[in-house]
Amino acid sequence: MTGALSRRGFLGALGQTALGGLVLTVLPREADAKDEKDKAAKSEAPRVDKPPPGFTPNVFIHVGSDGKIVIMCHRSEMGQGVRSTIPALLAAELGADMAHVTIEQAPGDPLFGDQNTDGSSSIRNAFVELRQIAAVARTMLVAAAARRWKVAPESCHTEKSKVLHAGDARALTFAELADDAGKLPVPKPESVKLLAWKDLHLAEQSLPVIDAPAIVNGTAVFAADVKVPGMLIAVIARPPVVGGKLVKFDATRALALPGVKQVLEIPAPTPPYVFQPWGGVAVLAENTWAAMRGAKALALEWDLGKNASYDSQTYKDELSKSVSSAGTVARKVGDAEGALGKAAKVVQAEYHLPHLAHATMEPPATLAHVTEKHCELWTASQDPQTAREVAAKTLGLQTFQVTVHVTLLGGGFGRKSKADFVAEAALLSKLAGVPVRVQWTREDDLRHDYFHSVSTQQLTAALDDKGAITAWRHRTAFPPIGSTFNVAATRPGAGDLQQGVTDLPLTVPNVLAETCEAPAHVRIGWMRSVYNVFHAFSVNSFIDELAAARGVDPLAQRLELLGPPRKVSLSELGIEKLANYGAKLADHPVDTARMRNVVERVTQAARWDSRKQEGRALGLAAHRSFLTYVAVVAQVSKRADGRIAVDEVWICTDAGTVVNHERARSQMEGAVIFGQSIALHSGMTMKAGVAEQHNFHQYKLTRIGEAPRKIHVDLVESEGLPGGIGEPGVPPVAPAIVNAVFALTGQRVRELPLEKHGLV
Amino acid sequence: MIKLRINGEERALEVDPEMPLLWALRDVAGLTGTKYGCGEALCGACTVHLDGEAVRACVTPMRRCEGRAVTTIEGLSKDGSHPLQKAWCEQGVPQCGFCQAGQIMTAACLLANVPKPSDEEIDRSLAGNLCRCGTYTRIRAAVKQAAGIEEGSR
Incomplete structure (x- = not known):
């Protein structure tokens, strides 16, 4: 943590100037501020000490006069490899030797632009801006060298932390140039020239996993590993049902336990829940075990509230009823109802997926040290700026009075961008008057998650007398994430359907998509790939069902529905706008050529055409999400005991330009296992408003013995604009497995997990 | 005490x-x-x-x-030089890293007892170690590398 602390001083000495339009804020140096008052006014960060000697063109890069280079990683590391990727990208554009680079984790601060590590956005939203940040530094170092040599800057380039002059052996190290570079004006980021992509030499490299050495020797620091003097550990007994309230409690037994120091009540939240604490009673103790025992020893009486009637079985029936009649139109081409009325044959299927829990291996944890005018946080947050704001609001402080240190995250998957566990720590530290580290137990994590939506999808197609598909109707019902932020949100918004419904290219003349009522009774949150999980499942399953109904090969069926290579217009999709993951449609069109390519590549790799001769059962699925195209083939078989085994998986991904191929591959491998858990095992059900799965014996995840023997990852080489990496691998996995189960057994599974059907 | x-x-x-x-x-x-x-x-x-x-x-x-x-x-080796620690880095096994100490400690016990484990022995030994990030195929590859068993699965 010392790095982050020293960095705070370094940051504080810089002024802040936001440049309009840029995702990332690029700063002038200290010298550029008009005066001390100006500097202070421009920076929210506390000013502690002077920056180290050297050259600091912006908050991301420092080139020391001693040759040491510091590169900040402003995004949270949760396994996706961002700390291995962003610094490598900056170093490549700078021409720095990674051996000279120290990576520091940025604190939560708008100085760094958007830090919300979410939506597979770290590279795709800032690819150019990140490179500009490094190119500014490179341009200044080159200018300093050119000035010293009296040559044109264009005749110089950087390599291995040196500026080199073309045509002769002249070279100066960054260390030798740092002081001179620091005296030059900082060019505007958009004015500097970026290197050609191939000259960064990232595509052909296998970048190291930066934190691996610390992970394998036990020194990597996660939130629960941080200690400060005088700290107590808090474990919280929360209402079993969201919105429940404490009626009374007796802490006598808890307080009698050795190590237990304080028992504090946390007020119940009022809807919408947003990132408020769940409420309950916190036991603060000298060690975690005492706090856990103390929480169990509390005598608690709850008023469970209106969500205590929530029952997953009943709710499934409600959703089924909801999709059985017309909803709110989200997409319309032609007259699907008319075509269905005239159909020679109607194919219809209903799919149901349960709530899912993020189940990060590291349960949420945050350490807060609150004093009268300051709050210091060490947290496993995906979104440190929101954590900062939530803590400030909880404590009645100004945002600048809160410092957020981001530790490594033991998994995130969207759970840790919700700051409820940060608010708890901040509140408890304030109430207790000492630093407090809140530790969620596994049971807390599973019972009190922001659950992935339960969902029901009804898909209906009309076939004419020749067997041609004349209509496609998709009705979707799921409690939306919006319900966590707005109590009036009781059904998906049209924008929610961009994730696999309204952005789906279909060569069907009549298409209709509708959203149906689905009120929330738990906190709903985004989980890795979000609504794409169930939309991709239902759409890919239904394509397989149509193939079977029409006697067509599933690959041919998919390519037929996808149609010829083209960029699909909004009018073809039958929508007025497409959120498109925040990207312009001109930059990232819905491109059927790219989808066809990944489908064709993955099926060739999996030897799709010879599967029957070889006696192999394969299933195919494909999906575009987070601007990335992914196709998956799964091969399944029956074990000796009759259970389904996933033997081998092929995954082909077109994510445009990929900065870190090695970590992109690992994300695809991980996505296959994540998707396999969804297909085979995982499901969160509620009875009387209470989560029924409390630990890993009930909320099951894929274990090593079930992992495919081989996961073949194929990344499409591309210099196109980058798409996401962390999430888009997930959606096609479960439907590929379920389609393979159909190929093997003839059994069509429309409700996950497979475990529910005795298949695994 | x-x-x-x-x-x-x-x-x-x-x-x-x-x-x-x-x-x-x-x-x-x-x-x-x-x-x-x-x-x-x-x-x-x-x-x-x-x-x-x-x-x-x-x-x-x-x-x-x-x-x-x-x-x-922390005590598996003085300097991260245990064959499993080296293999874990070389195979790029960790994603978030939170489960990996447990994976490595389980695998170290396996290799101490069974120097050249079969695929089934690896899977059986590590059956109790969850990895939510899904690094299993690389865990297998790294255990094999540490055991000196030829086969890359990257």
Whole structure:
């Protein structure tokens, strides 16, 4: 943590100037501020000490006069490899030797632009801006060298932390140039020239996993590993049902336990829940075990509230009823109802997926040290700026009075961008008057998650007398994430359907998509790939069902529905706008050529055409999400005991330009296992408003013995604009497995997990 | 007071004999490399060696550790040079990394007993170690690399 602390001083000495339009804020140096008052006014960060000697063109890069280079990683590391990727990208554009680079984790601060590590956005939203940040530094170092040599800057380039002059052996190290570079004006980021992509030499490299050495020797620091003097550990007994309230409690037994120091009540939240604490009673103790025992020893009486009637079985029936009649139109081409009325044959299927829990291996944890005018946080947050704001609001402080240190995250998957566990720590530290580290137990994590939506999808197609598909109707019902932020949100918004419904290219003349009522009774949150999980499942399953109904090969069926290579217009999709993951449609069109390519590549790799001769059962699925195209083939078989085994998986991904191929591959491998858990095992059900799965014996995840023997990852080489990496691998996995189960057994599974059907 | 040997060092820890080894290591002995994931021996994140045997520290009370030798990830090697640690880095196994100490400690016990394990033996040995990031295929590859078994699965 010392790095982050020293960095705070370094940051504080810089002024802040936001440049309009840029995702990332690029700063002038200290010298550029008009005066001390100006500097202070421009920076929210506390000013502690002077920056180290050297050259600091912006908050991301420092080139020391001693040759040491510091590169900040402003995004949270949760396994996706961002700390291995962003610094490598900056170093490549700078021409720095990674051996000279120290990576520091940025604190939560708008100085760094958007830090919300979410939506597979770290590279795709800032690819150019990140490179500009490094190119500014490179341009200044080159200018300093050119000035010293009296040559044109264009005749110089950087390599291995040196500026080199073309045509002769002249070279100066960054260390030798740092002081001179620091005296030059900082060019505007958009004015500097970026290197050609191939000259960064990232595509052909296998970048190291930066934190691996610390992970394998036990020194990597996660939130629960941080200690400060005088700290107590808090474990919280929360209402079993969201919105429940404490009626009374007796802490006598808890307080009698050795190590237990304080028992504090946390007020119940009022809807919408947003990132408020769940409420309950916190036991603060000298060690975690005492706090856990103390929480169990509390005598608690709850008023469970209106969500205590929530029952997953009943709710499934409600959703089924909801999709059985017309909803709110989200997409319309032609007259699907008319075509269905005239159909020679109607194919219809209903799919149901349960709530899912993020189940990060590291349960949420945050350490807060609150004093009268300051709050210091060490947290496993995906979104440190929101954590900062939530803590400030909880404590009645100004945002600048809160410092957020981001530790490594033991998994995130969207759970840790919700700051409820940060608010708890901040509140408890304030109430207790000492630093407090809140530790969620596994049971807390599973019972009190922001659950992935339960969902029901009804898909209906009309076939004419020749067997041609004349209509496609998709009705979707799921409690939306919006319900966590707005109590009036009781059904998906049209924008929610961009994730696999309204952005789906279909060569069907009549298409209709509708959203149906689905009120929330738990906190709903985004989980890795979000609504794409169930939309991709239902759409890919239904394509397989149509193939079977029409006697067509599933690959041919998919390519037929996808149609010829083209960029699909909004009018073809039958929508007025497409959120498109925040990207312009001109930059990232819905491109059927790219989808066809990944489908064709993955099926060739999996030897799709010879599967029957070889006696192999394969299933195919494909999906575009987070601007990335992914196709998956799964091969399944029956074990000796009759259970389904996933033997081998092929995954082909077109994510445009990929900065870190090695970590992109690992994300695809991980996505296959994540998707396999969804297909085979995982499901969160509620009875009387209470989560029924409390630990890993009930909320099951894929274990090593079930992992495919081989996961073949194929990344499409591309210099196109980058798409996401962390999430888009997930959606096609479960439907590929379920389609393979159909190929093997003839059994069509429309409700996950497979475990529910005795298949695994 | 429980006396035991941790990573080769004699220690006397002032703890309740019922306190699980996990919390004694993390909160009292200052060794945070061993992780809490479930508290019920269901995930393997807290795996350490007790007299050379892989145990789940979250369900191992300190009274069972009296006079015995505990090895944690911090003590597996002095400098990260255990073949498994090297293989883990070379294969790029860790994603978030939270489960990996437990995976490595389980695998180290396997290799100490079965120097050249079969695929089935690897899977069986690590069946109790969950990885939510899904690094299993690389874990297998790294165990094989550390065992000197030819086969890359990258």
